[in-house]
Amino acid sequence: MAQVNPDFMETLRQAGTDTGAECNNCGTCVAICPLAEGHFPRLMLRYAQLGAQELILDQAQELWRCLHCGLCTQTCPRGANPGEVILALKRFVVASWRRS
Amino acid sequence: MYNHQDIISLLAANVRATKSPFGIPKPLVNTWWKGQGLGREGDVLLMTGLMYQLVPYIETVTRQLERFEDTRFMPYLAWARFVPKLLSGLGLAALTPAPAKDKAALHLRDIVAALRASGVSFGYRPELDEYSGILLYDLGDQESFVRHARLVAERLAQAGVRRIITVDPHTTYALKVLYPRYVGAQFEVRTYFEALDMGTGGGAVASPDAGGARLTLHDPCFYGRYLELSDLPRRLLGGLGHQCADVRECGAYTSCCGGPAEAVSPRLSARIGAGRAGQLAATGEQLVTMCPICLSNLEKAGANVLDLSAILARGLPRREPDQAAGPGQ
Numbered sequence: 001m002a003q004v005n006p007d008f009m010e011t012l013r014q015a016g017t018d019t020g021a022e023c024n025n026c027g028t029c030v031a032i033c034p035l036a037e038g039h040f041p042r043l044m045l046r047y048a049q050l051g052a053q054e055l056i057l058d059q060a061q062e063l064w065r066c067l068h069c070g071l072c073t074q075t076c077p078r079g080a081n082p083g084e085v086i087l088a089l090k091r092f093v094v095a096s097w098r099r100s
Numbered sequence: 101m102y103n104h105q106d107i108i109s110l111l112a113a114n115v116r117a118t119k120s121p122f123g124i125p126k127p128l129v130n131t132w133w134k135g136q137g138l139g140r141e142g143d144v145l146l147m148t149g150l151m152y153q154l155v156p157y158i159e160t161v162t163r164q165l166e167r168f169e170d171t172r173f174m175p176y177l178a179w180a181r182f183v184p185k186l187l188s189g190l191g192l193a194a195l196t197p198a199p200a201k202d203k204a205a206l207h208l209r210d211i212v213a214a215l216r217a218s219g220v221s222f223g224y225r226p227e228l229d230e231y232s233g234i235l236l237y238d239l240g241d242q243e244s245f246v247r248h249a250r251l252v253a254e255r256l257a258q259a260g261v262r263r264i265i266t267v268d269p270h271t272t273y274a275l276k277v278l279y280p281r282y283v284g285a286q287f288e289v290r291t292y293f294e295a296l297d298m299g300t301g302g303g304a305v306a307s308p309d310a311g312g313a314r315l316t317l318h319d320p321c322f323y324g325r326y327l328e329l330s331d332l333p334r335r336l337l338g339g340l341g342h343q344c345a346d347v348r349e350c351g352a353y354t355s356c357c358g359g360p361a362e363a364v365s366p367r368l369s370a371r372i373g374a375g376r377a378g379q380l381a382a383t384g385e386q387l388v389t390m391c392p393i394c395l396s397n398l399e400k401a402g403a404n405v406l407d408l409s410a411i412l413a414r415g416l417p418r419r420e421p422d423q424a425a426g427p428g429q
Contacts, residue, residue: 015242034356034372064104064364067372068238069321069356090240097105098243 008051015088015095020048023080029072035065041072041082048085060093101365102169104239106178111363112236112244113181114189119248120150121235122157123189126226129153132205133224136212142223144263144295145256146215149232149271152207152392156200157192158362159396166366207392210413211267211292217416218299222265228256232274238360246282249274253285263288265295267409269322269391276327291323293332293390296412312341316383317350318376318398318405320391324354333390333408340415345383355379358401359393369397377401 009021023045030042040062047055066086073083114123130153168174180188215222233248264287266272276289315337323329330351334344349355358372377398380387389395390408398405
């Protein structure tokens with residue numbers, strides 16, 4: 001069972017963005033993403049909101065499929081900035097991996 | 101798909117040791133300026149960020165990565181970071197075909213020709229022209245990006261550089277947005293087509309042989325979305341008598357060429373590139389772009405694409421080097 005960390009958004013803020021909390025999981029980012037597979041990037045944003053660090057680290061490879069093209073950020077109706085949240089998650093993962 | 105840790109470790113180690121993501125000695129990569137009569141002094145420094153020059157090497161690397169992606173040999177990439185940088189860099193240089201290197205140089209020479217034609221005064225100092233580190237930023241290796249960016253910015257500042265002309269969207273975004281944000285370096289940064297627009301007073305004067313072609317522009321993500329620079333290339337082309345036939349996915353809503361994924365998954369990159377090439381082909385017109393990565397990836401997808409610089413260089417009246425650039429090298 002995955003543990004949640006309610007302070008994870010603060011960690012993410014230090015990694016560059018705190019807008020992920022605005023996401024209401026509408027799925028516009030999934031529809032517009034050129035990867036067009038699964039629930040990327042929405043799923044990662046939900047993990048970030050929940051602070052499901054273990055799941056993020058377990059599925060970290062998925063983050064590097066992101067092209068950082070910014071189309072999700074451009075079209076997000078909530079201003080949740082999914083592209084930058086994904087980039088912040090990459091930074092979090094790289095920092096975790098360097099620490100270990 | 102390659103392991104992100106292997107890719108990041110390799111690229112970061114290369115940048116740290118050689119200031120280049122591929123470890124190729126700069127004298128081998130940056131040769132386009134020789135024989136161009138470029139002055140060292142000028143109101144503004146031309147900075148290529150080595151992106152056009154690196155593309156032939158990126159293509160070589162991608163071809164190799166493509167061969168081994170998702171095969172049993174893929175994990176061996178983890179050992180690549182232990183290969184001496186100079187050795188791997190020289191090997192990569194030897195594997196990269198000369199015509200591809202010449203083609204990359206041609207785009208930069210076209211940019212210089214267009215700047216000269218519009219009367220923009222600029223200087224070029226090869227020793228200050230460094231890779232911006234943008235790939236490290238995109239891959240999330242913030243620590244390595246900031247370390248490299250600080251080094252590049254400090255050298256520019258020490259040389260008294262305040263104003264910069266850039267030639268590609270990745271370096272432009274790095275210098276214009278990321279350097280001020282993460283290393284506190286403030287430069288006045290313009291793309292070459294912004295400089296051209298200013299040089300021509302917003303109205304390019306076409307040479308007599310400039311043609312009225314119909315063109316479809318592929319806006320690179322960094323220009324179209326992040327920097328909101330889609331209108332200017334269209335205005336310049338319009339001034340030269342060309343018409344732009346846009347696809348729906350243009351400007352701020354442009355679609356990615358797939359290039360940024362090629363380091364971790366050439367297969368994914370090719371799939372995205374093919375999709376974008378298909379969107380652009382809908383107009384049936386000549387495709388144009390202004391990013392070396394987009395150019396390479398769309399060409400790989402089978403599209404016939406021109407670099408914006410080629411059209412601008414042909415469309416603006418030629419000037420001799422000494423009319424714009426000062427004493428030659």
